[in-house]
Amino acid sequence: MKIQKLNWAGVKLLISGKTILIDAVEDFSAYKPVLGQPKVDLVSFSDDTKADYIIFTHLHFDHFDEKLIAKCLKPDGKLLIYAALKPLVDNLRANFDAIFLELEETYAEDGISFKPVFAMDGIGDIQSSWIVEGEGTKVFHGGDTMWHNQFWRLGKENKGIDYAFLPANGVTVNFTMIGLEYSPVVASLSIQQAFVAAKLLHAKCLIPMHYGLFERAPYYVPTNFGTQDLVEWSKKMEQRYLLLEDGRYLEAEEMVE
Template sequence: MFLQKLPWAGIRVLSGETSIAIDPMFHFPAKFGSSHEELFPLDEFGHADAVFVTHHHEDHFDPRAIAAYYGASIPVYVPQESVRHMTDTPLTNIQGVSLGQQIEIGELTITAGFSVDGFGDPQVSWIVEGGGKKLIHSGDTLWHGYWWKLSKAYGPFDAACLPVNGAVVEFPGMIPSGQPITLTPEQAVAAAVVLQANVLVPIHFRAVHHPPVYRETPDIAERLQQSAQNRIKLAILQSKEILPL
């Protein structure tokens, strides 16, 4: 199995002749200003047999890009509760998945696992198995109490793709909390350790920092390295970089 980093929170997983994309994005949400990392047309990463979306927020679900680069009829798997939020898209094959449900795509088996969204919206983690390897992608989850259940049910993992930007937001119409809505670097390391992951692959950082609407936590790379020391391997990937598992 190979893991390829896409911008922001996306990854592409390859096993044999099969490949899937999780949370691929090309069109940057206007509410966040301009992207702080380069975005690439999705076809520059290669083909995908199916797309898996952790939740319906526009920085994780980019239906225009999915349709344009993978085709409008590609299977797109989303949390069952998110289907009602995805009606006005060019995509023709959106399929809802329930927690614990398994999907077979070629040589890969993908399972919907626990995740907790920072705004209380439907969200899942995707657990991907193939070629004797296993990884988990947890969208933009915050810290929760399901890590131990995930570890017991599905671990250990060869890689854990976890958000690390500890975002604090002040969206219009919402009372500011001052609290992160995604994992901080230290929390991501702790979660990866509990998940019994061989390597932590940070996702969901670099692209978005647009104060006061959306503030990324500072010194991410340094904090990750300090927290991971003597605890877990760390692979901070650039877009298009491929990590063999």
């Protein structure tokens, strides 16, 4: 398996000659009023990416890019979608081959297995995490989940997770403009929570994502972290981690055994 970190929460997996995109987004402009401008240059990948499978954890436009799906999904490619999202995506998708899966339901093809599992969205929208396995490697992708009480169970029931891609910006959101009352409780995992979640998932390696790209007070205020926080929480939780910059592939010497 080859693993590439894309923008924000995007991940590309190359498994058994197949290309899988998870939460892959190039165009964040729809959320500019609340997220602001990207703080660093975005990675461009759609021109040379043709995907056999595309997965998204939920329909927020920083995780779901319909134009990119139309551009990158192969004619015989498949969308894998959490079944609870079906009423919302039926009006969006064009002539895509979509497979809807219930939580804990596994779809296997081409020597690769896909399974949506429980997640909790920070503002109450429908969301799932995903577990993808192939070529002896298992990847957990947490979308932008907030802390919840199912990490213990997920770790016990899904043995052998190699990499846990988890959000780490512990963001406070102020979306009163769309009718949500303000809450100071973080709407995605903080770096501390990401380390704890990775430990409960028994992941060999935490790869933080969903951090560092957006910040716009008072609407979107992340809890930033630095090297000292990473070292402290890695030691405290006895949890390995790796920072993978947007656009970079996981190198062979960085792979877990």
